[in-house]
Amino acid sequence: MLKKILPWLMLVLLAALLIIGLATRNNINNTLSEMLREQTSAEVISSSGTLIDSLYNYEKNESAYDITFSNSVLRGALPASGWKE
Numbered sequence: 230m231l232k233k234i235l236p237w238l239m240l241v242l243l244a245a246l247l248i249i250g251l252a253t254r255n256n257i258n259n260t261l262s263e264m265l266r267e268q269t270s271a272e273v274i275s276s277s278g279t280l281i282d283s284l285y286n287y288e289k290n291e292s293a294y295d296i297t298f299s300n301s302v303l304r305g306a307l308p309a310s311g312w313k314e
Contacts, residue, residue: 250257282289
């Protein structure tokens, strides 16, 4: 009898956990985001901002670019055969 009930019980428990997880995913995401923000030091925030500024602030770098696209963006946007004109 237990062999017949146990698989169904496990299926119901897993389905319930999945539904609870989907229902509370926003709360979990917000909680984890807050925890990561609290753990991030001012030095890391400053160095990240400096890195982004040095890479993408073209006026400050005196580059001639108006806009660029990184390889990671283009990798998903381009077909395997490349540009077609």
